[in-house]
Amino acid sequence: MKILFVSSEVAPLAKVGGLADVVGSLPRALRSLGHDVRILMPQYDGLDERFPLTPVIPGYALSFEPETVSLNVTTVKDVPVYLLENHRYFGTREVYHNDLERFYFFSRAVFEILPEWDFQPDIVHCHDWLTALLVLWQKKAGQPYKHVFSIHNLAYQGFFDANFKYFPELTRDWDGSPPGTPPVPFTYMSQAVLRADLVTTVSPTYAREITTPELGVGLDTLLRFRNDSLLGIVNGLDQQDWNPQIDPLIPLNYSAADLHNRRYNKIALQRVSGLPVDSQIPLIGMVQRLDEQKGLDILGPGLDRLLNESNAQIVILGRGQDNYEKLLRDVTERYPRQAAGIVAFEEPLARLIYAGCDIFLMPSRFEPCGLGQLIAMRYGAIPVVRHTGGLVDTVPAFNADLTRGAGFVFHEYASGTLVDSVLQAVSMYKNQALWQAAVARVMGLDYSWSVSARLYEKAYQRVLNGNAH
Numbered sequence: 212m213k214i215l216f217v218s219s220e221v222a223p224l225a226k227v228g229g230l231a232d233v234v235g236s237l238p239r240a241l242r243s244l245g246h247d248v249r250i251l252m253p254q255y256d257g258l259d260e261r262f263p264l265t266p267v268i269p270g271y272a273l274s275f276e277p278e279t280v281s282l283n284v285t286t287v288k289d290v291p292v293y294l295l296e297n298h299r300y301f302g303t304r305e306v307y308h309n310d311l312e313r314f315y316f317f318s319r320a321v322f323e324i325l326p327e328w329d330f331q332p333d334i335v336h337c338h339d340w341l342t343a344l345l346v347l348w349q350k351k352a353g354q355p356y357k358h359v360f361s362i363h364n365l366a367y368q369g370f371f372d373a374n375f376k377y378f379p380e381l382t383r384d385w386d387g388s389p390p391g392t393p394p395v396p397f398t399y400m401s402q403a404v405l406r407a408d409l410v411t412t413v414s415p416t417y418a419r420e421i422t423t424p425e426l427g428v429g430l431d432t433l434l435r436f437r438n439d440s441l442l443g444i445v446n447g448l449d450q451q452d453w454n455p456q457i458d459p460l461i462p463l464n465y466s467a468a469d470l471h472n473r474r475y476n477k478i479a480l481q482r483v484s485g486l487p488v489d490s491q492i493p494l495i496g497m498v499q500r501l502d503e504q505k506g507l508d509i510l511g512p513g514l515d516r517l518l519n520e521s522n523a524q525i526v527i528l529g530r531g532q533d534n535y536e537k538l539l540r541d542v543t544e545r546y547p548r549q550a551a552g553i554v555a556f557e558e559p560l561a562r563l564i565y566a567g568c569d570i571f572l573m574p575s576r577f578e579p580c581g582l583g584q585l586i587a588m589r590y591g592a593i594p595v596v597r598h599t600g601g602l603v604d605t606v607p608a609f610n611a612d613l614t615r616g617a618g619f620v621f622h623e624y625a626s627g628t629l630v631d632s633v634l635q636a637v638s639m640y641k642n643q644a645l646w647q648a649a650v651a652r653v654m655g656l657d658y659s660w661s662v663s664a665r666l667y668e669k670a671y672q673r674v675l676n677g678n679a680h
């Protein structure tokens with residue numbers, strides 16, 4: 212099969228969140244199954260020099276705006292990545308700003324230029340709202356591609372209103388109310404959900420949750436309407452990019468067989484975080500965007516109890532909303548021996564947290580898939596997660612002696628249950644024999660792409676056979 216991935220982010224060329232990791236690794240897994248998978252993204256400024264560009268289509272004049280675009284190609288770990296170049300819209304380093312306009316332009320330009328390529332995919336696989344309009348236009352124009360649309364986060368849909376520059380054009384092409392559903396909201400994403408041959412999201416549990424009013428973000432009726440063509444496939448983790456045995460960014464490499472080496476990473480982490488160094492103290496880690504999705508509103512009020520009722524230390528790395536950045540600074544100030552909130556995002560420090568903490572906390576309000584818990588497990592940090600979305604599908608709850616399951620799971624979205632669950636982990640940590648055995652076992656669980664890439668392969672085949680249901 213010939214498949215073109217279209218995305219706003221692709222690791223390592225441009226990364227803001229988990230989307231980049233998925234689009235940066237799934238194509239490689241699919242290619243190893245024998246498919247011709249390529250990727251298309253905007254050409255942002257300041258691309259890494261390790262990836263030299265070759266021109267494919269130079270100076271193509273667009274019909275909808277007096278602008279030209281060029282298409283260039285590079286190769287990332289054997290996967291061809293095409294870059295759409297236009298200085299006015301994409302000549303900055305920043306991936307996201309003024310997105311409605313910039314990604315309208317991107318999708319419209321791709322819509323015009325794709326029929327001119329020598330590479331003609333069977334399937335165009337678009338990711339998240341930023342590339343959703345491509346599905347709309349290609350379907351409307353009757354272009355011969357099949358479409359898969361993946362939702363990585365329904366909270367971001369590309370909402371627009373009558374003030375938007377392209378409102379007249381968009382509403383002219385709009386498909387507003389499929390039979391039996393209320394009018395769909397004016398979001399880019401709604402159109403791809405409506406028209407793609409298959410809609411996927413990044414875990415089976417999230418696929419169910421988004422058909423409910425609680426987590427449907429205004430698209431639940433439409434998603435129920437498309438329920439027969441809605442599929443959840445859990446994300447995998449690239450086993451080369453994320454491997455504590457060879458990771459060059461952590462102080463000391465280790466594997467499940469030589470866990471004592473892991474202790475030096477813990478000591479290094481305590482040192483760089485400015486916490487007292489003691490390998491016996493249970494160390495909790497968090498790495499995440501600081502926003503509503505991630506559960507900081509229930510963590511904040513629970514921190515006092517957590518730190519007063521245990522000797523645990525906590526390191527939190529992230530950037531985001533002001534109030535949560537302030538929370539990080541406050542707790543660091545109030546508990547200098549137990550808490551280190553680091554307002555930043557640094558890849559090496561993130562990796563040191565995965566490689567050095569004992570307990571990895573993800574108290575998400577909702578979580579389409581989540582990559583942090585997958586990395587944590589691979590690096591031997593035991594996850595404490597809320598029972599939602601992809602966390603349900605990837606972190607089965609431990610039994611009493613930690614010989615089955617993969618982490619600690621709490622249900623109710625509340626400070627009390629969060630703290631209870633972390634304290635339970637902290638208390639289990641004291642039984643080092645059980646704990647270390649569990650760490651070694653969890654590190655060996657298979658969260659690679661092997662199973663999920665096969666599921667995508669099957670899904671594509673069904674789409675091509677005209678039978679996406």
Ligand code: GLC
Binds near residue numbers: 413601
């Ligand atoms: C988004 C979601 C996250 C998911 C990632 C990749 O960032 O919030 O849960 O893992 O996309 O699919």
